[in-house]
Amino acid sequence: MPVRVRPGRPHPLGVTLTADGANVAVYSSVADQVTLCLFDEDGTETRLPLPGLDAGVWHGQVAGVTAGQAYGFRVDGPWDPDSGLLCNPSKLLLDPYARAISGSASFPPAIYSHDVGSPREPSTLDSAGCTPRSVMVDRIGQIHSIEAADDGWQRPRRHISDTVMYEVHVKGFTAAHPDIPAALRGTYAGLSHPVAIDYLRQLGITTVELLPVHHNVPEAFLVERGLTNYWGYNTIGFFAPYAGYSAAARAGNPCGQVEEFAGMVRSLHAAGIELLLDVVYNHTAEAGPDGPTLAFRGLDNAAYYRLDPADASRYIDTTGCGNSLNVGNAACLRLIMDSLRYWVDEMGVDGFRFDLASTLARQEGGFEDVAAFFDLVWQDPVISQVKLIAEPWDVGQGDSYDVGRFPAGWSEWNGKFRDTVRDFWRSHDGLVPDLATRLTGSPDLYTQHRRGPDASINLVTVHDGFTLADLVSYNGKHNEANTENNRDGTDDNRSWNCGVEGPTDDPDILQLRVRQSRSLLSTLLLARGVPLLLGGDEVGRSQRGNNNAYCQDNEIAWWDWSAQDADLREFTTALIALRLAHPVLRRRSFPRHPDTQRFFAPSGEPMTDRDWADDGAKSVALVLSGSVDPDLDDDGEPMLDDDLAILVNAWWEPLDFALAWAGDEDWTIASDSYEPANRGEVVPGRVISVGPRSLVLLNRTT
Numbered sequence: 001m002p003v004r005v006r007p008g009r010p011h012p013l014g015v016t017l018t019a020d021g022a023n024v025a026v027y028s029s030v031a032d033q034v035t036l037c038l039f040d041e042d043g044t045e046t047r048l049p050l051p052g053l054d055a056g057v058w059h060g061q062v063a064g065v066t067a068g069q070a071y072g073f074r075v076d077g078p079w080d081p082d083s084g085l086l087c088n089p090s091k092l093l094l095d096p097y098a099r100a101i102s103g104s105a106s107f108p109p110a111i112y113s114h115d116v117g118s119p120r121e122p123s124t125l126d127s128a129g130c131t132p133r134s135v136m137v138d139r140i141g142q143i144h145s146i147e148a149a150d151d152g153w154q155r156p157r158r159h160i161s162d163t164v165m166y167e168v169h170v171k172g173f174t175a176a177h178p179d180i181p182a183a184l185r186g187t188y189a190g191l192s193h194p195v196a197i198d199y200l201r202q203l204g205i206t207t208v209e210l211l212p213v214h215h216n217v218p219e220a221f222l223v224e225r226g227l228t229n230y231w232g233y234n235t236i237g238f239f240a241p242y243a244g245y246s247a248a249a250r251a252g253n254p255c256g257q258v259e260e261f262a263g264m265v266r267s268l269h270a271a272g273i274e275l276l277l278d279v280v281y282n283h284t285a286e287a288g289p290d291g292p293t294l295a296f297r298g299l300d301n302a303a304y305y306r307l308d309p310a311d312a313s314r315y316i317d318t319t320g321c322g323n324s325l326n327v328g329n330a331a332c333l334r335l336i337m338d339s340l341r342y343w344v345d346e347m348g349v350d351g352f353r354f355d356l357a358s359t360l361a362r363q364e365g366g367f368e369d370v371a372a373f374f375d376l377v378w379q380d381p382v383i384s385q386v387k388l389i390a391e392p393w394d395v396g397q398g399d400s401y402d403v404g405r406f407p408a409g410w411s412e413w414n415g416k417f418r419d420t421v422r423d424f425w426r427s428h429d430g431l432v433p434d435l436a437t438r439l440t441g442s443p444d445l446y447t448q449h450r451r452g453p454d455a456s457i458n459l460v461t462v463h464d465g466f467t468l469a470d471l472v473s474y475n476g477k478h479n480e481a482n483t484e485n486n487r488d489g490t491d492d493n494r495s496w497n498c499g500v501e502g503p504t505d506d507p508d509i510l511q512l513r514v515r516q517s518r519s520l521l522s523t524l525l526l527a528r529g530v531p532l533l534l535g536g537d538e539v540g541r542s543q544r545g546n547n548n549a550y551c552q553d554n555e556i557a558w559w560d561w562s563a564q565d566a567d568l569r570e571f572t573t574a575l576i577a578l579r580l581a582h583p584v585l586r587r588r589s590f591p592r593h594p595d596t597q598r599f600f601a602p603s604g605e606p607m608t609d610r611d612w613a614d615d616g617a618k619s620v621a622l623v624l625s626g627s628v629d630p631d632l633d634d635d636g637e638p639m640l641d642d643d644l645a646i647l648v649n650a651w652w653e654p655l656d657f658a659l660a661w662a663g664d665e666d667w668t669i670a671s672d673s674y675e676p677a678n679r680g681e682v683v684p685g686r687v688i689s690v691g692p693r694s695l696v697l698l699n700r701t702t
Contacts, residue, residue, distance in 0.1 A: 003038065007052035008061035013338065014097025014239070015071070015136050021063040022136060026095060027331050028300045029056035030085060031077040036060065037092060039070040039133060047074070056300075056331070068254050070102065070133040071095070075298055079122045081114070084302040084312035086293070088113045091127045094236060094295040096335055098134035098215075100255040101240040105285075105292060106130040107220040113293040131294055132217065132236070137255045139346065155350060156274045158206055159634070160387055160411060160530055161454040161588045164576050165276070166205040167462055168535035169231070170213060170245045175558045187247040188260045192267035200273055203538065203569070204576035207274040207387075209353055211463055213261070214277075215240040217285050217294070222551055225483045230553040231463060233355060234285040234321075236294050238339040241347075265348040274350040276387060277343060281325060281336045282359035282394065288315055288322030303331045306362075318359045318396040327360050327373050336360075336373070341382045351387025353413075358394040358402045367399045369407045369449075378409060389413065389457055404445035406455075411530060414442055414456045421460055421523050422471070422494035425516060425693065427650050430615040439622055439646065440597055441528035443590050452589045456529035460520050461537055466547045468537035471495045472516040474502060478545030481556060489548030502545060514540075515693060518571055518673035522695040525575040526646060526671075528587055538572035540565035571676050578670055578697065583639035584626040593629035597622060602649075604660030604686075618650035619690075623661055644670070645698040649690040659686045662700070671697040 008023040016023045024036055038046045052059040065071075072094060077087030091113055094101060109116045110125035174180050174190035184190040200208065215237030218228040232242060241261040243249040248256025268275050284304075286297045296304035306316040306326045315323040326332045343349045354360060361371040377383050392402040392412040406412055417438045424431045437444055441453025461468050466477075475497045477489045498512045517540070524531050535541075536559055543549050549557040579585050591597055599607040600621040611617065626641025633639050645667065649655045659667065672678040674691025683698065690696050 003046065003048065003062055003064040005036070005048045005051065005060040005062045008059040010052065010054040010057035010059050012097075013057065013334075014095060014099070015134075017065075017067060017136060017138055018061075021061060022065050022069075023059065023061050024050065025057050025059040026050075026073055026097075026299065027057050027303070028075055028077070029303060029331070030300050031058065031075045031087060033076040034058035035074045035076070035089070036062065037072045037074055037128075038065065039072075043128075045128065065136060067136055067138045069136040070254065071136060072128075072131070072134055073299070081120055081289075081313045082311075084307045086113050086297050086301045088122045088293065088298060090122075090124055091293045091298045092131050093293070093298045094132060095134040096237075096295055096299070097239055097338070098237055099137035099139070099239050100135035100243070100258055101132050101215040101237045102135050102243055102249070102254045103132040105132060105217040105294065107223060107292065111292040111294075112290070113298060114289075119290070127293065132215070135254045137258050155269060155348075156206070156272050158274060159454075159588070161452070161586045162580070163207045163274070163387075163530050164205055164525075164579065165207045165209050165457070165530060165532040166200065166203075166535055167209045167211070167278075167532060169211045169463070169557070170242075171230075171553070172558045173535060176555070177559070177561050183251075184247050187245050187250070188241070188257070188264040189247045192264040197267060197271045197273070201271055203573055204580060205273060205533075206580075207276060207350070208268065209276040209278060209532070212278050212280055212355075213242050213245065214238055214279065215242050219285075219287070220292070227483065227551040228553050229550060230557055231550040233280050233550070235280040235283075236285040238279075238281070238335065239342055262347055269348065274387075275348075276351045276353055276389070277349050278353045278355060279340075280355045281339075282354075282356040283317075283319040283321040283323050283325060286323060288317065289313060291322055300331070302326070303329045304335075318362060318394045318400075319356050320395045324359050324362070327371070328363060333372060333376060337376055337380065337383065341380070344382050344386055349386075351389065353389040353391065355391055356394040357390035357406070358392060358396060358400065361402075361406075362394075362396060366396065367402050367405065369405055374407050378407070384409060387411070404442075404448070408449065408451060411455050411457050413462075413532070414438075414445070414458055414529065416445065417442060417456065417458045417527070417529070418460055419494060421520065424618075424650055425519050425523070426494070426496040427618060427652065427693070429618075432614075432617045432620050433612050435648070436599055436620060436622065438529075439523070439527045441587065441590060447590055453528040453587050454530055457532050458524055458527050458529040459532040459534075460524050461534045462532065463534065464548070464550075465490065466493055466495055466545075467534060467541050467543055468517050468520060469513075469540045469542040470545050470547070471520070472513040473497055473542070474545040476501070476545075477547040478502070479548050481546060482548060482551055489546075493547060512693075514565070514568060515674055515691075517568060518676070519693055519695050521568075521572055521575060522671060522673045522697070523648075525572070525579050526585060526695070526697060528585060531579070533572075535559075538569045540568055567676075571673075574676075574679070575671060582626070582641050582644060583631060584624045584641040584644055588631050591629050595628045596625050598661065599623075600661055602655055602657045604658030619655055619657075620648055621657055621661075622646045622648075643700040645700075647688070647690050647696040647698065649692065649694055652692050654689050654691050656687050656689050659683065659688065662686060665700050667698040667700045669696060670699040671695075
């Protein structure tokens with residue numbers, strides 16, 4: 001291979017293609033030597049020691065390489081597991097900054113740094129045959145700046161309070177879609193196909209949130225069972241779109257996934273739809289001490305992972321996945337921030353949902369809302385301008401559930417909203433006060449830090465757990481296909497099967513299930529905060545009772561486009577349209593005037609302390625004023641709106657609501673989860689009967 005190497009530049013990290021080759025830079029503060037390994041198509045390896053070293057960054061200018069070149073690194077250095085030092089030149093390592101990665105991992109003994117028979121001894125087996133390859137890529141440039149793209153496409157730039165989020169899996173969404181070409185199904189190109197884009201637009205979705213798309217590999221125990229990590233939370237490449245979701249990569253282009261992903265973003269933006277990524281910066285696929293060596297462990301174990309101060313051979317694990325990234329280390333923090341900026345500036349995404357985000361804020365004293373990561377995000381001119389959403393929990397000790405504790409500029413998945421709404425609609429006692437709080441944006445969680453209702457990402461179902469159809473069809477999980485004897489997945493489903501476990505032909509139970517689904521969707525889409533809809537809930541998508549389908553890359557988790565509830569989709573579409581039409585439902589701040597939101601008992605009288613304390617109560621009316629103390633828009637103008645009333649009845653019998661608060665104007669039924677056909681009807685008189693287990697939205701035009 002006609003290549004030569006001379007000292008290069010320590011910045012930027014990763015590979016930067018130049019007119020005569022590439023600048024290569026990789027961080028390792030512990031290495032005695034880092035070697036660049038280039039691979040021909042037949043697998044022949046050429047090793048080039050990097051001659052430059054500056055402040056822990058090894059670098060070289062390599063001539064004779066171009067886009068598509070496969071490469072990796074080997075590290076010579078100390079081996080001392082008790083000190084957290086795991087350098088082993090027999091292990092081929094990925095570039096942490098690789099823009100593309102090809103191949104996956106297999107798990108023979110060679111993939112482990114240690115000798116499988118003697119864990120304290122280094123393995124001498126070469127791992128090149130069982131690890132992925134980094135791939136050199138021509139950078140696609142600033143395709144989407146924060147303000148506008150060079151080609152004229154605008155980012156949607158939608159305020160988070162005006163957002164309707166839609167969580168979906170790249171592959172599962174189109175893998176079985178009959179109207180998308182077979183070669184594009186399950187890919188970025190498939191998701192950006194006009195058929196898929198039109199579906200999202202017609203539904204009214206403003207923002208798509210993708211399950212992880214960073215390059216990932218399966219766990220060894222799943223491979224042994226013939227399964228894989230379908231959800232993709234086993235990340236190993238924080239800059240590389242997963243090649244398995246790329247039609248171009250499938251067709252043989254080793255870096256085609258990069259432009260294909262960017263093209264998907266452009267297509268979504270052209271349709272006015274934002275794109276968020278679910279990102280996993282809390283752990284990596286290298287797992288615990290017995291896990292494979294793929295990149296970070298072999299480059300600089302202590303820089304990238306939190307090690308136990310009492311025993312550096314052990315990892316601090318607040319993720320449940322074997323390791324936690326060391327966000328107290330400058331090199332690790334830089335990796336995360338550089339990755340985030342790349343996905344925004346060069347790939348065009350509009351924000352991120354951070355998996356197990358509490359781990360990113362863990363310093364020596366535990367979770368800190370002034371952690372270094374938060375400070376860096378706050379100061380960053382790129383990342384601070386996009387949507388930042390936390391999964392505000394991990395598996396740390398003592399403070400693992402941090403809902404409401406994240407700083408300004410962040411929104412959070414609101415697990416309390418999910419739990420309250422699920423329990424309320426299965427008619428549990430004592431929940432009316434908590435439901436009222438969730439309907440009004442969870443001020444109990446967010447006012448203490450001067451955050452608004454849009455800090456709350458409201459959810460009822462997400463990828464982790466039951467789908468909506470299964471939530472109303474199963475009392476217990478049915479995860480037998482995961483090959484763990486149904487032990488995996490939560491038992492805290494807060495679900496109700498409506499009388500029969502699983503599929504049934506009983507028309508009464510089927511009708512009850514769809515009414516329960518409509519009531520849950522109504523609560524989600526009409527509550528203040530930001531709704532997150534699990535993709536497929538609007539059409540009754542089932543996973544056959546599996547509440548942990550992370551390893552099911554098959555019909556269990558894929559969409560079945562032949563079995564869709566068109567009526568439920570129409571009802572959901574109407575709810576989304578209502579939400580987007582009424583700023584009173586999308587407030588950016590908590591109201592200060594007492595008349596902006598008022599609660600009434602079914603009698604029509606204001607709720608009293610005694611009413612709130614009634615554990616047996618299962619109904620309440622919330623009246624929202626669209627003209628008293630309205631929010632201001634971006635131009636400082638008041639966002640005036642109609643008055644709305646949300647009537648909630650979780651009793652199993654119909655209930656009359658007196659409209660003593662209604663004034664002299666007519667009120668119209670805008671939505672009825674019990675009988676959708678009532679939409680548009682004017683309420684006769686000053687009493688309305690609300691069906692059992694249902695929610696009605698009334699509209700008064702002012």
